[in-house]
Each structure stands twice: as structure tokens, then as C-alpha cells.
Amino acid sequence: MASSNTRQRKLARAKVDRQMVRRADQERRSRQLKAVFGGVFALVLVGVLGAWSLGAFDAKPTETVAETCAWSPLDLAGNPSLKDAGKPATNGMPTSGTSAMTIAFAGGNVVADLDRTASPCGAASLKYLADSGFYNDTKCHALTHTEGDFALACGDPSGTGNGGAAYSWWMENPPAVEAPSAAPSTTSSAAASASPSPAAATAVRYPAGTVAMTPNLNGSQFVIFYQDSTTETAYSIVGKVTGSGLDVIKKIAQAGTTANEAGEDVKPKQDVVIKTLTVVDNTAPAPSTPASPSAPASPAPSGAATSPKPSASTAS
Structure with a gap:
């Protein structure tokens, strides 16, 4: 039978082996996490640098709305x-x-x-x-x-x-600027009577x-x-x-x-x-309605002059 000292040495050796295995496993996981975080950081850094190169962080001018009325x-x-x-x-x-x-x-x-x-x-x-x-x-x-x-x-x-x-x-x-109308002729009594004041x-x-x-x-x-x-x-x-x-x-x-x-x-x-x-x-104005074709037209002045109605004395 193995002596108690031999057994204790084996147990101690086994404990040390287990500790070394756990430590190696922890170091392996730590390296994996560092690799993942490093990759993510590299991607973020590339994205930030790309956005910066494209001007994403440049100060943008404030948009101003044109004033219709300046009071x-x-x-x-x-x-x-x-x-x-x-x-x-x-x-x-x-x-x-x-x-x-x-x-x-x-x-x-x-x-x-x-x-x-x-x-x-x-x-x-x-x-x-x-x-x-x-x-x-x-x-x-x-x-x-x-x-x-x-x-x-x-x-x-x-x-x-x-x-x-x-x-x-x-x-x-x-207001629209218009040239004043011509002054009435002094030789025309009709024109003078039509324009009695200088304001005309x-x-x-x-x-x-x-x-x-x-x-x-x-x-x-x-x-x-x-x-x-x-x-x-x-x-x-x-x-x-x-x-x-x-x-x-x-x-x-x-x-x-x-x-x-x-x-x-x-x-x-x-x-x-x-x-x-x-x-x-105001509400929008309604579209104008064209005149009815059947509506009788008012006689033109020229027609009245060429075709006058007979007077009462003529008719009698």
C-alpha cells in the first residue's frame, strides 16, 4: 500500500493540475473576449473615421427661412x-x-x-x-x-x-404711374365742356x-x-x-x-x-357660368339706328 505521504503528494499534484487547467481556460477566454472587443472597436473606429472624412461632424449652417414681411x-x-x-x-x-x-x-x-x-x-x-x-x-x-x-x-x-x-x-x-392725359384743346367747345377742371x-x-x-x-x-x-x-x-x-x-x-x-x-x-x-x-369664387344661348341679346346701338321702330304717329 502506498504510504500516506505518497497519497498526499498525488492529491496535491492533482490540485495543482486542476488549477493550471482552470487558469489556462480563463486566459483563453480572456484572449477571446479581447479579440472580440478589439474587432468591434476597430469597426467602430473605421466607421467614425469614415464619417469624419465625409464631413458628418462638420458644423452645419443654420437654415434660415426667408422673411415675407420685415417689420x-x-x-x-x-x-x-x-x-x-x-x-x-x-x-x-x-x-x-x-x-x-x-x-x-x-x-x-x-x-x-x-x-x-x-x-x-x-x-x-x-x-x-x-x-x-x-x-x-x-x-x-x-x-x-x-x-x-x-x-x-x-x-x-x-x-x-x-x-x-x-x-x-x-x-x-x-399705384401705377401713368402719364397724364392730354389737356383739352381750346378750340373745341365740346372737349372743354367735357373737362371742366384741371384735375381731369x-x-x-x-x-x-x-x-x-x-x-x-x-x-x-x-x-x-x-x-x-x-x-x-x-x-x-x-x-x-x-x-x-x-x-x-x-x-x-x-x-x-x-x-x-x-x-x-x-x-x-x-x-x-x-x-x-x-x-x-374669402372663399374661392365660383366659376363663372356662360350666358345661356337662348337668352335674347340686347339690340346693338347701330342696329337701332339703321332699323328704328315706327313712331306712334307713323303707325296711326
């Missing part, structure tokens, strides 16, 4: 007549179609179509202020009635003509019903021309009165004017108060 702030401290009403958005407003502006006066409503294609900023400003109630219960401050300038001016809550919303914008839709020899820049803004002053004042006007004052045309609303302005003009605080005879003699002013989108 310029006015000096509130230098002009106490101005009113801080905020400012409309610089973009995102409609730039086509029309809006309906309705002004409720004591004498009736005035409805105008605002041209959002030619005057997107003017239309946007009017809607922005109307939605906030800016114009409600304000007085129109001037009624011009000089030769070539016939307009009712509103939109200044201070009533001075120097105030309004504290922002402005540049000319947007100026000047091109109309603002037809009756024109609604225009005063952009170089502020963003809220507007005028409504109640008669064809030839004034060279630069207004930004924003729309036109539709329907019978122009009669309301003409009745206001017939009431006359009185001197304002500056001594100018332009203040409406009777207070002209805007009860409410609203702006809403």
Missing part, C-alpha cells in the same frame, strides 16, 4: 402717440387670394377685399391687428377733401394722425374705393378713397371697397370737416367711430 419697430419713447401692439409674424401668412375686411360704422358697414397677392404684408397687418381688437372703438382722425385727394383716414387710436401700431414696413404695392387732365392714381396703407408711418393707419384721387402721396394699396359700402364713406364726407389740434381743416365734423373691424378669409 421695423418704431420709437415708442420718442412718440407717445404710438401703441405697442406687438408685431405680426414675418412669414407664414397667405400670399395669394383675398381677405374680406368689414368695418362697422354707425352709418353702416364698409366691406373691402384685401389683395393678399399684391399686398401680403398690408393684409397680414390688418388681420393681425383686427384679430386683437386694435381698431375697435377708435375714431377716424382725418377726412381730406382737397383737389385730387379725397380720403377718410383711420387706424390711429390716439386720434392725432401721428400714432398707431409701433411698427412699419416699406412700400409694398404703389391728371391721371387717377387712386380710384374711388381704393383702400391703402401708410407704411412709412406705421403699421395700422389706412385710408379709404371715396372719390377718384390724383394725389402723389405714396400709399401702399391693399384692397378695394366692394358693394355699397362706399356710400357710407361718402355720407361721412358730406357731413364736412373742422379744424384739428394742428389747425388743419381735416377732422370729421361728426365723430366717425369704428365700432368693429374684422378680417376673414
Whole structure:
């Protein structure tokens, strides 16, 4: 029989062998893990370097949206007549179609179509202020009635003509520049009677019903021309009165004017108060319907001249 010492040596040797096997196994797994992590790291590093070479980490310029309307702030401290009403958005407003502006006066409503294609900023400003109630219960401050300038001016809550919303914008839709018509011949009495005033020899820049803004002053004042006007004052045309609303302005003009605080005879003699002013989108117009072929046509003037109806005396 083997001695106890021999047995213990065998057991110790077996233990050492087992420890060496486990250590070798651990080292093998460690090498495998290191190899895997090394491969993953190499792949990530290659991907990062590739993305960097393609400019993925370059600072990208901030995308800017072009402004449709650039509103310029006015000096509130230098002009106490101005009113801080905020400012409309610089973009995102409609730039086509029309809006309906309705002004409720004591004498009736005035409805105008605002041209959002030619005057997107003017239309946007009017809607922005109307939605906030800016114009409600304000007085129109001037009624011009000089030769070539016939307009009712509103939109200044201070009533001075120097105030309004504290922002402005540049000319947007100026009137068309037309050459004045030829002066009537002095040898033709018919032509002279057809043109009794010098204003008739000047091109109309603002037809009756024109609604225009005063952009170089502020963003809220507007005028409504109640008669064809030839004034060279630069207004930004924003729309036109539709329907019978122009009669309301003409009745206001017939009431006359009185001197304002500056001594100018332009203040409406009777207070002209805007009860409410609203702006809403117009619905798309329905397609025009062609005339019915069976509808009788009106006789042409030339036909009436060549084939006159018999008079009562002839018939008898």
C-alpha cells in the first residue's frame, strides 16, 4: 500500500493540475473576449473615421427661412402717440387670394377685399391687428377733401394722425404711374365742356374705393378713397371697397370737416367711430357660368339706328 505521504503528494499534484487547467481556460477566454472587443472597436473606429472624412461632424449652417414681411419697430419713447401692439409674424401668412375686411360704422358697414397677392404684408397687418381688437372703438382722425385727394383716414387710436401700431414696413404695392392725359384743346367747345377742371387732365392714381396703407408711418393707419384721387402721396394699396359700402364713406364726407389740434381743416365734423373691424378669409369664387344661348341679346346701338321702330304717329 502506498504510504500516506505518497497519497498526499498525488492529491496535491492533482490540485495543482486542476488549477493550471482552470487558469489556462480563463486566459483563453480572456484572449477571446479581447479579440472580440478589439474587432468591434476597430469597426467602430473605421466607421467614425469614415464619417469624419465625409464631413458628418462638420458644423452645419443654420437654415434660415426667408422673411415675407420685415417689420421695423418704431420709437415708442420718442412718440407717445404710438401703441405697442406687438408685431405680426414675418412669414407664414397667405400670399395669394383675398381677405374680406368689414368695418362697422354707425352709418353702416364698409366691406373691402384685401389683395393678399399684391399686398401680403398690408393684409397680414390688418388681420393681425383686427384679430386683437386694435381698431375697435377708435375714431377716424382725418377726412381730406382737397383737389385730387379725397380720403377718410383711420387706424390711429390716439386720434392725432401721428400714432398707431409701433411698427412699419416699406412700400409694398404703389399705384401705377401713368402719364397724364392730354389737356383739352381750346378750340373745341365740346372737349372743354367735357373737362371742366384741371384735375381731369391728371391721371387717377387712386380710384374711388381704393383702400391703402401708410407704411412709412406705421403699421395700422389706412385710408379709404371715396372719390377718384390724383394725389402723389405714396400709399401702399391693399384692397378695394366692394358693394355699397362706399356710400357710407361718402355720407361721412358730406357731413364736412373742422379744424384739428394742428389747425388743419381735416377732422370729421361728426365723430366717425369704428365700432368693429374684422378680417376673414374669402372663399374661392365660383366659376363663372356662360350666358345661356337662348337668352335674347340686347339690340346693338347701330342696329337701332339703321332699323328704328315706327313712331306712334307713323303707325296711326
